[in-house]
Amino acid sequence: MSKKEAIVHAAIQVFREKGIEKTTVSHIVKAAGIAQGTFYLYFPSKLALMPVIAEEMVEKTMEIVKENVQDEASFEEKLEQFVDAIFVVARDYNEIQALIYAGLASTEHLKEWETVYDPFYKWLSELLKEAEQADIMRKTMHIERTAKLVIGLVESAAEQVYLYDNTDETEVKQQKAEVLSFVCHALGIHPSN
Amino acid sequence: MSKKEAIVHAAIQVFREKGIEKTTVSHIVKAAGIAQGTFYLYFPSKLALMPVIAEEMVEKTMEIVKENVQDEASFEEKLEQFVDAIFVVARDYNEIQALIYAGLASTEHLKEWETVYDPFYKWLSELLKEAEQADIMRKTMHIERTAKLVIGLVESAAEQVYLYDNTDETEVKQQKAEVLSFVCHALGIHPSN
Amino acid sequence: MSKKEAIVHAAIQVFREKGIEKTTVSHIVKAAGIAQGTFYLYFPSKLALMPVIAEEMVEKTMEIVKENVQDEASFEEKLEQFVDAIFVVARDYNEIQALIYAGLASTEHLKEWETVYDPFYKWLSELLKEAEQADIMRKTMHIERTAKLVIGLVESAAEQVYLYDNTDETEVKQQKAEVLSFVCHALGIHPSN
Amino acid sequence: MSKKEAIVHAAIQVFREKGIEKTTVSHIVKAAGIAQGTFYLYFPSKLALMPVIAEEMVEKTMEIVKENVQDEASFEEKLEQFVDAIFVVARDYNEIQALIYAGLASTEHLKEWETVYDPFYKWLSELLKEAEQADIMRKTMHIERTAKLVIGLVESAAEQVYLYDNTDETEVKQQKAEVLSFVCHALGIHPSN
DNA sequence: TATGAATGAGCCTTCATTCAT
């Protein structure tokens, strides 16, 4: 593993433990097992880490999503699997999600952020397009826009349960069911027969 | 105006200008026109401001929402007005929204945050309940949960346009229309004839 | 009790609890049950308290000494009772003793300090004078000087056991016996028959 | 000279000039010619300096004592030389002595202080042991305890003259003679013929 | 006399960043 990767992974880990405001470069380099000065060979500042971490997180998220969503499943099943995946990410990485929002608020790297979610949006757009073509969904939507809405909605739903250490399993299940039903109605899904 | 109010208002103003991380207590007291020590008579730290600011923001939001949504309008119209209101808030206060998320990430005041949105959730729940009883909406939802989903969805949609200084009016209009249509389908709205 | 006395007593109490460096005027006025500003009606500064506290302590010490030392006792017994008394004071007020030394080091009230111990020195001088006249003690000493030496010695001996939370009773007993024997030999005590 | 030593020496110097309470870390680093932050690489706080300074002082004291006390001298002469040495230290470093007492009062490093004086106690104990074995001193004493008493006594005697800028030489001489005589009687010294 | 909210100078401490090795 390169020093750079070591820094990024150490940073993610420390941020999860200590929260964003209390994390220092010292903590990060210590966790990464490198010297203080080495950090600056790879990143000009602490804030420059944010876009990289965000990218890493989106990659991780897409990985988990792709693992969960099975090719041979029906569209509705895929949506359910998609919701499951987002909830898993939220549960395991909710501090990082918050971190990314906080980063959004406190950097001038905003332009870079815009592109980070793009592959994720694209992936869901593809899924919706297929459904549209298969005629199992209403056709009165703007696909890309809708993809963004769905992702925003499901992430927000997942945060609502997990942000407050709410790990009550039945609660989580109900929330998942509710949001899935919400999305299905929103998309106007109907059997394709 | 009491010193405490002066602090809160100055803080909101400075946070909007400088962002959360770069704002210092010194900046706040300077903007509020009070002495450094006075701040600590009212708040133990910078982060302790967050819950108060959040409350203020939710109040402001509800004010705007109530102004926009007209009693005599139909349910669908009300939803549209509701969406308009949320977009207005997002446009005028998007830094504060981000601030609230960031605050979420960096405080241990999480418990206090939970209750802040409650009046807002309640308000929308009432609206939905009426629609349900009037039989112009599908009845297979959990009202409170759905209220939270709708608010999360619309806010997220609004942020998507405004967070990146996207003030292109037609873009905004399309986003509003899309999310309204999304919500209407999700709620299963049908004419009450 | 006058406000002034209230301040002095509160100060002593707070100093014992919190130590000298961590005590603030706020703590003192709170303990005294008076307003912040009232303090400055009676003392120009925090350090101005020191001489008064020292006086108070010396008075307390003399009180305890006089309670312990019985008029009808023999000189040697009186010395033993004297040692007992000093050890009691050291046990119950060792923080204050240290406080007085610290005050010594940090004020410009040094001149005032000189006189504080005077009544105590005088008292012991009297005792020694009587013994000298009764011919039960060597006569080759300067009485006042010796009184100071004895007080310095016994206080130092007492501090040595109590300063380190050493409350082992047999240890204390042995230290007392040793210092008493030391003093008796130093004074050249011999039966008066 | 290492930075750490520079800090300690600067601290001693500043403490002697300004007293313990009025000395700040800023003063110390300025005197040491180092950066503010460097201080905290070596000491967590101002008070953490105390044990180190105390050790330094005890070392200094023992140095002077060993210089003064001559091997070939008689026991009584050695005691006189010992008293002389302690008075020299008190004269040249009386602020530091007070500083050490003050430090005692204001730190939680008490446990560390206990051991600081140990080498000094040991040294005098050895001297007393030899005298006892040479049969020129009463044998009814606990040697270690007595060593502590003697050191406490002589230091207290020296402080009594020097703490108030009393540099009157005859006064000093008389005080020395008195305390020497006091100690000799206390130890029950008799010619070893 | 008594109050206590307000003050603001200045201390402690942190921590991103540098640079000689």
Add this chain to the structure above:
DNA sequence: GATGAATGAAGGCTCATTCAT
């Protein structure tokens, strides 16, 4: 490239002191 001791600017916070009531 890698190091880590050193830096010093800057923020958080305290607390003795004041003053209008």
